[in-house]
Amino acid sequence: MMTAAGNILEHVRRDAADEEFMELVAAEGVRIERIVSTGQASPPGFWYDQEWSEWVLLLSGSAGLLFEGEPTPRELKRGDYLLIPAGGRHRVEWTDATEPTIWLAVHYGLLSCSE
Structure with a gap:
């Protein structure tokens, strides 16, 4: 049995030009990732429209x-959490530009691990 360990709050860049995505776990139907935002937002007119929750x-x-x-x-x-249902069109309007915004995202209901 393989184990993985780490600290989700370590190695956070405060000056990244783009959001950083780090996959923590991937298994059938689920993916858990850390996202670090440093002032980024969705591009104008862009909406996420995912087939999974x-x-x-x-x-x-x-x-x-x-x-x-x-x-x-x-x-x-x-400390706030939110469920985004499959097909729930949404966009990131803004993220904090003064400190990193660290998200823990759990994607589930995936058809495959590569989504």
């Missing part, structure tokens, strides 16, 4: 997540 938890920082049809973004701060 995603549960996110903010470990640090803050972010604004907008769902299609809602008038204003939902503000997430450290």
